[in-house]
Amino acid sequence: MTNAKPDTMQAAAIDGFGGAELVTVRAVPVPEVGPSDETGHRYVIAAPIDF
DSSP states (O other): OOOOOOSEEEEEEEOSSSSGGGEEEEEEEOOOOOTTSOOSOOOOOOOOOOO
C-alpha cells in the first residue's frame, strides 16, 4: 500500500451565475497543506443546489 499524494483531484466547479447546467466536474490540483492549516479534522461544506 502506498500513501503517495495524487497530483489532481475531482471537483465540482461553478463558473458563473445560473442553474445546474453550469456545474461541471473537472480535475484540479490538490491544494498544499501549510504549517497553519489544521490536518486533524475533516470538514465538508456543502451548499444546496436548487434544481
